[in-house]
Amino acid sequence: MLKGKRALVTGSTSGIGLGIARALAAQGARVMLNGFGDAATLEALKKEFPAHSGADISKPADIRAMIADATRALGGVDILVNNAGIQHTAPIEQFPAERWDAILAINLSSNFHAIAAVLPQMRERNWGRIINIASTHGLVASPQKVAYVAAKHGVVGLTKVVALETATTGITCNAICPGWVLTPLVQKQVDALASNEKISMESAKTRLLSEKTPSKEFVTPEQIGALAVFLCSDAASNVRGAAWPIDGPWTAQ
Ligand code: NAD
Numbered sequence: 001m002l003k004g005k006r007a008l009v010t011g012s013t014s015g016i017g018l019g020i021a022r023a024l025a026a027q028g029a030r031v032m033l034n035g036f037g038d039a040a041t042l043e044a045l046k047k048e049f050p051a052h053s054g055a056d057i058s059k060p061a062d063i064r065a066m067i068a069d070a071t072r073a074l075g076g077v078d079i080l081v082n083n084a085g086i087q088h089t090a091p092i093e094q095f096p097a098e099r100w101d102a103i104l105a106i107n108l109s110s111n112f113h114a115i116a117a118v119l120p121q122m123r124e125r126n127w128g129r130i131i132n133i134a135s136t137h138g139l140v141a142s143p144q145k146v147a148y149v150a151a152k153h154g155v156v157g158l159t160k161v162v163a164l165e166t167a168t169t170g171i172t173c174n175a176i177c178p179g180w181v182l183t184p185l186v187q188k189q190v191d192a193l194a195s196n197e198k199i200s201m202e203s204a205k206t207r208l209l210s211e212k213t214p215s216k217e218f219v220t221p222e223q224i225g226a227l228a229v230f231l232c233s234d235a236a237s238n239v240r241g242a243a244w245p246i247d248g249p250w251t252a253q
Contacts, residue, residue, distance in 0.1 A: 005030075005078045007079035008034065008080050008081070008118075009031060009081040010034045010066075010082055011085060012033040013037040015185060017035065017133075019222055020133075021049060023225025023228060023229050024228065024232070030051070032052065032069075053069050055069075058102060058105040058110070060109070063110055064117045076121055077121065077122075079131070080129070080131070082155075085106060085107045085133065087145070087185050089192075091143070100146070104151050107152065115158075126169055126170040130162060130171065131174055131176060131231055131232075132155050132175045132176070133176055133224075135148070135177055136179050136245060137149045137153075138177050138243055139153075156177075156243045159242075163242075172237060173240070174240065176224060177243050177251070180208060180209060180213055180250075182218045183221070193207060205218075213247070213250050214253070215248035219246055219248060224246060227246055
């Protein structure tokens with residue numbers, strides 16, 4: 001379905017980004033990865049995805065250079081998935097200002113820089129798909145996550161503006177809002193819960209899910225990849241500016 005399309009997925013050496021990269025590639029897209037990892041992980045991924053950008057998404061100049069690199073390496077960027085993200089949890093009084101800045105830069109400002117850099121070529125071809133990975137925390141809040149919630153609400157707002165500015169073109173911009181997905185980002189929160197409450201890892205996972213998720217199931221990177229593929233399809237050409245939950249149904253409550 002995506003044969004001939006060229007995709008760039010940020011933060012795709014792990015978790016949800018890798019799931020999306022694999023789903024797009026399975027539909028025939030050529031995909032450039034981005035993100036960090038140890039040498040062995042990056043080497044293994046290189047066999048699956050020869051194109052990789054080591055751009056640091058916290059740095060605007062790196063992001064703009066990454067779009068130029070992807071355009072050179074793939075011949076263009078038709079699909080941009082802004083997925084790179086980090087988390088830090090603490091009450092606002094103890095929240096380090098440096099973590100606030102880093103989360104805003106990586107989880108929100110990166111979307112602005114990447115979209116601004118890629119839009120001109122999408123407009124030239126009058127086709128493009130921009131998918132921003134927000135979160136349920138783009139729609140509702142939880143304590144201890146002031147920077148993350150602010151950034152993800154920002155991503156949902158930015159998505160709507162880009163959708164309006166491209167509304168008469170063949171370019172769509174949407175956000176995906178996942179609930180809990182068991183990736184390294186969430187594993188850290190499971191580890192912290194297990195250690196703080198002195199409970200097993202399995203009990204910590206069950207506790208985490210039962211707090212917010214009626215289905216009591218983690219969402220998988222494969223399911224999010226399949227939703228991204230749909231948003232790239234012709235059938236989704238009038239899905240514009242959506243903030244699409246995939247959250248079992250956390251935000252229906
Ligand atoms: P992850 O930790 O498994 O992966 C994060 C990816 O981002 C990695 O590839 C990492 O190398 C990359 N990355 C981090 N900082 C970077 C930087 N400065 N420059 C370049 N790359 C960088 O996390 P994940 O859970 O797969 O999260 C991916 C996205 O999904 C994030 O935006 C996250 O907020 C969002 N999300 C996750 C969940 C969840 O439950 N896991 C839920 C909702 C939304």
